[in-house]
Every structure is written in C-alpha cells, then in structure tokens.
Amino acid sequence: MKALSVSKVRRFVQKTGASPVYRQVADLLERDIQQGSSRSERAALPSENELAAEFKVSRVTVRQALDELHRKGLIYREKGRGSYARSQHIGGVTGFGSFTSEVENAGSKPTSRVVNFVKVSSLPDGMKRHLANLPPNNRSYHCLARVRCADSRPVAYEETYLDTETYPGLERADVENGSLYAAMLRIWGYQPAWADAAIEPSVADEAIAKHLGIKVGAPVVVAWRVTSSEQDEVLEYVRSVYRGDGFALTVRRLKIS
Amino acid sequence: MKALSVSKVRRFVQKTGASPVYRQVADLLERDIQQGSSRSERAALPSENELAAEFKVSRVTVRQALDELHRKGLIYREKGRGSYARSQHIGGVTGFGSFTSEVENAGSKPTSRVVNFVKVSSLPDGMKRHLANLPPNNRSYHCLARVRCADSRPVAYEETYLDTETYPGLERADVENGSLYAAMLRIWGYQPAWADAAIEPSVADEAIAKHLGIKVGAPVVVAWRVTSSEQDEVLEYVRSVYRGDGFALTVRRLKIS
DNA sequence: GAGTGGTCTAGACCACTCG
DNA sequence: GAGTGGTCTAGACCACTCC
Structure with missing residues (x-):
C-alpha cells in the first residue's frame, strides 16, 4: 500500500478568504487524490495530525474536510x-439532476428544443400514481x-x-435557450436540492x-420526478421519457443505506 | 410557523453507553420530527444552544446530530x-440496495427463489458495456x-x-434461504456500502x-450494478431485470449535486 | 507503546436575520 | 442588539491497529 504523494509545493489556505478553510483543504486533497489515482493501488493519506500541521x-x-471527501x-x-x-x-450521483449537467458529466454536449409551452x-396521472x-x-x-439531445441526438422527451x-x-x-435551472436561480432565486423520483x-x-425518432413500441424508460429546494419548496414536477437504445441512466457512487 | 414540540419528558443521553452521544441526540430528535410532522406545517426546531442545554x-x-438529520x-x-x-x-434512497430491504420498505413482503447456481x-457483456x-x-x-417476488408476485429476475x-x-x-447480504456479513464479514449502477x-x-410470467416483448428495466464495501472491495456484480407493469424503482429524497 | 481515527468539550468570532 | 447557524481553535480521552 503506497502512500499518497502530497504535492511537495507547500500550499497555504486563506483564513480570511471567501470559502471556508475546510473546503479549501478538501479541494487540495481532492486534487492530490485525482492525480495520484492514475496508479491503480490504493494510497494512504497522511494522518489527520499530519494534515493539520501541514495546513x-x-x-x-x-476532519471536516475528510468528512466531505468521505461523503463523496x-x-x-x-x-x-x-x-x-x-x-x-x-463523481457524484447522476440520473436525477439537471439534464444539462448530467449529459455534460457524461462527456457529451447537451442541447434542448422547446416543442410546447402551454398552461x-x-x-x-402517472405523477399521482407514483x-x-x-x-x-x-x-x-x-x-x-422539451426534446433533450446529447450530441445532437434526441435521447429524451x-x-x-x-x-x-x-x-x-x-x-x-425564459426557458427557450439555456438551462431551466439557471433561469430558476437567476430570476426567482430557486435552487434544486432534493429529488423524489x-x-x-x-x-x-x-x-x-415521433419526437425521439424511434419506432412505436420501442422500449423507453419513464421517470417521474418532484424536485424541491433546500427549504422544502416544490420547484417542479417532471415526466421524462428516455429512449432505450444506447442511452442509459447511470447512478455512480451511490451510498447504500 | 409552529415550533416543533419537543417531548416534555426530560430525556437523558448515556455518555458511557455503546452508541455515540450525537447519534442518541439525532435519534431522539428524529422521533420528535416523525411525531410532529403529522401536522403539515413546517416546524422550527429548538436552537442549537437550547438543544445543547437540553441534553x-x-x-x-x-451540530453533529443535526448534520446527520440534514444529510438524511x-x-x-x-x-x-x-x-x-x-x-x-x-426515508433514504432506495432502488439500489438489497432487494429484501427495499421491498420491505415499500411495505410488501419480499421472497426469492433460486433458479440456478453455477460457475x-x-x-x-452488458456489464462491460455499462x-x-x-x-x-x-x-x-x-x-x-434468482426470481424476486414482492407479495408472492414475481417482479424481477x-x-x-x-x-x-x-x-x-x-x-x-448459503443463499438458498434468506438474504444474500446477510450471508455475506455472517460468513465473510462483507458489508455493501457503495453502488455503481x-x-x-x-x-x-x-x-x-417465462420467469416473470409476462409476454415476450413486454417492457422491462435492466439494471447493471457493481456493489463495493466501504474498503473498496468489489462484493458483487448484478444484472437485474424488472418487469414493467405495476412495479417501479423509486428514489426518495435523493440529494442533488 | 506509539500512532490512528472517533468522539467530546468549552470557548470564540463571524455573517446573517429579525425586531 | 440579540439570537441564529457556520466556522474554527486547542486540548482531551477512547478504542483500535500495528509493531
């Protein structure tokens, strides 16, 4: 078991800075981990006391910084x-956040086309059922x-x-161009934090x-979702229909229990 | 905004007990929240200083206790x-943990039938693809x-x-009766902690x-999953096929980002 | 026995909200 | 200005692992 090589350049945290010290420490350590993990072996971090002295x-x-890395x-x-x-x-969990950021995380370019906007x-019914x-x-x-595309290919309605x-x-x-979540935040100050799906x-x-360019009867996944803010306000109800060929929802590093 | 009525019976935490104090505090508060939330309004908790004095x-x-409740x-x-x-x-996240506990959480009775056991x-291929x-x-x-049943009805292969x-x-x-996860823990000491799916x-x-009693061509969901321990040992690779009618994977209270 | 992470304490300063 | 949650400190004891 090799020790994780911590960058030899002495790093300093800004105690008066905008971001909390523990987050700065977490970010620095995360960088070390990302770089070090090209080797496949598991690497031991310096002990908590050593890190305290180091920074x-x-x-x-x-410990606050390590807790954050542990949760991730x-x-x-x-x-x-x-x-x-x-x-x-x-990375974190995908599958239920913003389509835009999810597709980006998957390494593709997300686009959207508004096909209807009505009251x-x-x-x-499915929303009530599920x-x-x-x-x-x-x-x-x-x-x-909206029709959602990854690299110009329609993957979801x-x-x-x-x-x-x-x-x-x-x-x-407001929603014709760009992410809906961006508009939510910019115009009304809402920020999605929790999803039930x-x-x-x-x-x-x-x-x-017709929308997805597939055959009638082809397999799809339907996701029903309610998104809420940190303060428990319901921000949106969503029905997503994903095409089945070649596009999969992924859930990465999901903590069990 | 009503205040959360904390139980009037003075509760004590055991400082020498087996479980950490912060968990005992979290459990007591969780009980208050569960009881109090029959009213639909949001309830304010006592302040951190008040809780510190109370307990x-x-x-x-x-704060450690509140952090835990916040994460949940x-x-x-x-x-x-x-x-x-x-x-x-x-409750927490479901959809990728033990089938047994998930179905129980959904309020049904889980059973399993082993239909094959070979080397x-x-x-x-799908495992490698996804x-x-x-x-x-x-x-x-x-x-x-295995064929997985909820209330005696087959829902997954x-x-x-x-x-x-x-x-x-x-x-x-070892796996013919009872939960595989229980056997993992009992015989080899393994405990699933993370899932990639x-x-x-x-x-x-x-x-x-044939296994699920549905028609050829009926919609199903296929889930590919790798489960790992806290120490990063791979514990299992799983391919699950869920029938589409009347059974849905649910993800509750999933933290976004 | 030395070192580690897990837990806990008492006290402090800050930015924020509310009256 | 009083109260709140957010952050940080210095120091302590414990159970555990490793030598």
Whole structure:
C-alpha cells in the first residue's frame, strides 16, 4: 500500500478568504487524490495530525474536510489504521439532476428544443400514481415540453410542470435557450436540492416515437420526478421519457443505506 | 410557523453507553420530527444552544446530530434563522440496495427463489458495456440466478456474480434461504456500502418472460450494478431485470449535486 | 507503546436575520 | 442588539491497529 504523494509545493489556505478553510483543504486533497489515482493501488493519506500541521489548521477542520471527501466517496477511513483514497474516483450521483449537467458529466454536449409551452390545470396521472405529497387539485401549471439531445441526438422527451404561482411572469423566452435551472436561480432565486423520483419501463407511443425518432413500441424508460429546494419548496414536477437504445441512466457512487 | 414540540419528558443521553452521544441526540430528535410532522406545517426546531442545554452536551455534538438529520433530508437549516423539520419525512434512497430491504420498505413482503447456481468464467457483456472498473478477464464467478417476488408476485429476475476467490466455500445452501447480504456479513464479514449502477429499458426475451410470467416483448428495466464495501472491495456484480407493469424503482429524497 | 481515527468539550468570532 | 447557524481553535480521552 503506497502512500499518497502530497504535492511537495507547500500550499497555504486563506483564513480570511471567501470559502471556508475546510473546503479549501478538501479541494487540495481532492486534487492530490485525482492525480495520484492514475496508479491503480490504493494510497494512504497522511494522518489527520499530519494534515493539520501541514495546513496549519486544527484537527477538527481537517476532519471536516475528510468528512466531505468521505461523503463523496473519494476516501474511506479505518479506525486505528488510516485514511485511504478510493481507487475508483468517479463523481457524484447522476440520473436525477439537471439534464444539462448530467449529459455534460457524461462527456457529451447537451442541447434542448422547446416543442410546447402551454398552461394546464392538472398534473399527469402517472405523477399521482407514483409520487407522494402531491399538491391540491386547484392549481395551474406551465407545461414546458422539451426534446433533450446529447450530441445532437434526441435521447429524451421531457414535460416540466411549473406552478404558475411559484413562477410569476414566466415566459417561453425564459426557458427557450439555456438551462431551466439557471433561469430558476437567476430570476426567482430557486435552487434544486432534493429529488423524489420513480422509474418505470414502458414502450413508445406515437407522439414519443415521433419526437425521439424511434419506432412505436420501442422500449423507453419513464421517470417521474418532484424536485424541491433546500427549504422544502416544490420547484417542479417532471415526466421524462428516455429512449432505450444506447442511452442509459447511470447512478455512480451511490451510498447504500 | 409552529415550533416543533419537543417531548416534555426530560430525556437523558448515556455518555458511557455503546452508541455515540450525537447519534442518541439525532435519534431522539428524529422521533420528535416523525411525531410532529403529522401536522403539515413546517416546524422550527429548538436552537442549537437550547438543544445543547437540553441534553447537557456541547454545541459541537448537537451540530453533529443535526448534520446527520440534514444529510438524511429530515431537516434544513437557515443561517441566522433556525433549523426546520421537513414536511416530507420519507426515508433514504432506495432502488439500489438489497432487494429484501427495499421491498420491505415499500411495505410488501419480499421472497426469492433460486433458479440456478453455477460457475461461470466471465461477466455478461452488458456489464462491460455499462460499468467502468471491471476486473481482469481471468476470474471465475459463482452465478446465482434468482426470481424476486414482492407479495408472492414475481417482479424481477436477477443474476448475481460473485468472485470465487472472494467467497471461498460458497455453496447454494448459503443463499438458498434468506438474504444474500446477510450471508455475506455472517460468513465473510462483507458489508455493501457503495453502488455503481446503470439502468436501461429493454423488452422481455423468452427466458425472462417465462420467469416473470409476462409476454415476450413486454417492457422491462435492466439494471447493471457493481456493489463495493466501504474498503473498496468489489462484493458483487448484478444484472437485474424488472418487469414493467405495476412495479417501479423509486428514489426518495435523493440529494442533488 | 506509539500512532490512528472517533468522539467530546468549552470557548470564540463571524455573517446573517429579525425586531 | 440579540439570537441564529457556520466556522474554527486547542486540548482531551477512547478504542483500535500495528509493531
């Protein structure tokens, strides 16, 4: 078991800087791990006391940084032995975040085409069937229908339902170009933080087949999702239909239990 | 915004007990949240200082407990304002853990039937296509094929590949009854901690159709999964085929980004 | 016995929210 | 200005691993 070679250039953290010290430490260590893990063996990190001395911070702060790396699945720790970099250092969870960032993480170029933008007075039936904590029936929604592409190839048809009271003044132009999540944050200050989702297999109907350029009856995955902010506000209801050939949802480094 | 009514019975934490103090605090608070959340309004928790006084522990320990509840999605916090219980207090992430515990969480009774148990010399092609960090080719595996049922109804066909060197002495009887994960822990001391998975839609072939009692060509979801321990040992490769009618994978309270 | 990570304490300063 | 959560410190004891 080799030790992780920590960069020999002495690094300093900014105690007056904008970002917390523990995050700076975590970022520096993450870089070391990413570089070091080209070798396939597991590498031992310096001990918490050594890191505290190295960065001239308290051990509690070092532990905060290591906790963060641990949650991200980049390291694991063994009592009485030490902390170790994981050999597989792939990123966070994908599959239920912003389509834009997910496709980017997968190494492709995401694009979207708005195919419909109308007001509706109820959510699709499947939403009620699969997801709990749905709103009362007397709401109205903007329904934004988009075809999602990765490298110009259509991979999903997606309907997003946005409560009209939550998004006053929403217009098609706001979402015509660029990420919806970017517009949410820029205009109304909303930031998605949690997702509840259900996934089920299905087959393409005529409309889906047309949008995705596949045959009627071809296998697809339907994902139903409710996205909420950190403060527990519901931001959107989404129905996504993914084509089945050559595109897979992936979930990486998901912590069990 | 109502305050969360903390139980009036004075609770004490055991400082010499087996479980850490912060976990005891977290458990007590979780109970309050579960009880209190029958009301639909969001409830404010006592402040960190109040909780520290209440339980006679330091504020750092209280924060450790609150961090845990935050990660589980049970509370959220706002700087300068306070901590609040979430209205939707559903559990952790499901969809990629043990089939047994997942179906139980969904409120159904899980059963399994072993339909095959043989040695094979390679993993299925789909595993290589979808998942990174696969092992060298010169390994051999126990292939355990099971039909998974919820309330006696077959919902999935699952092939589990177990490296013969990782599981010396594995016999069919070890997995014939009860959870594989329970056997892993009991006999070899392995505990699954992380999952990498890919999900794709497909249609049932003849073998799948027979096992699940559905028609050839019916929609199914195929999940490819690699499960690892906290120490980064690969514990199993799994190919699961879920039937599409009436059974959906759900992901609850998944933290985005 | 020396070193490690796990836990806990008491006290401090900050930026933020609210009245 | 009072109270809140966010961050940080210095020091301590423990159970565990390794030699």
